[in-house]
Amino acid sequence: MNKNTIGLMKGIGTGLAAGMMVGYVGSQLMSNQKQVKKKASKAAHAVGNLIDDVQYIFKG
Known part of the structure; x- marks a missing residue:
């Protein structure tokens, strides 16, 4: 793979992970504030x- 494709895949993976984390934390804030931290x-x-792990996969 060329460098542009690897960079794109890393960006997509990072964006997905960040979005899932923000969504999860936001839903937990709405329902239960004691264990959010x-x-x-x-x-x-x-x-x-x-x-x-994603970076390791694309390095090899």
Whole structure:
């Protein structure tokens, strides 16, 4: 693959992950505010791992 395609795929993956995290945190804020910080932290960590995995896939 060329560099433009890899950059595009990374951008799409990052945008999807960020959008899912924002949607999840927003829905949790509406329903249950006590555990939002804990779940948001877990979601942010999971998104970070996902982005790392996507970058690793396209490097190889």
